[in-house]
Amino acid sequence: MPRQPRTHLRSLAVLACAAVVALLALGSSAGAQPTAHAARSCSPPKYPGLGYFTSLEVSHVTCATGRKVTVAHYRCRTRHGRSGRCTSKVLGYSCTEGHRNSIPTEYTARVTCKSGTRKVVYTYQQNTG
DSSP: THHHHHHHHHOOOOOOOOHHHHHHHHHHHHTSSOOOSSSEOOOOOOSSSSEEEEEEEESSSOOHHHHHHHHHHHHHHHTTTOOOOSSOOTTBBBEEOOEEETTEEEEEEEEEEEEEEEEEEEEEEEEEE
């Protein structure tokens, strides 16, 4: 009978140690920056003008960086008017805009911004009137 309490105490000690190790591991990863590797969808930022961003996908960057690049490209593009195009780099990214689908009051387009392996792809609708 005396062996049973000792075994029980050892089991509790092992569980307590495991819990401490788990908490330490959790604490060290909680403050770490999120890393982005594979392509994933993100919520697009609020559109600063007349229109809206319809989608945002990032690869090897965070969603926050993707939103910053998206808005920076918008600002570069609209410096040349509502139907303007951006021909310079934004935040170190080279951006290319595919074919614009348009009707008299709006157009939609897909933009791909790259910097090495980092990639931001977004679509938007711009009102022209």
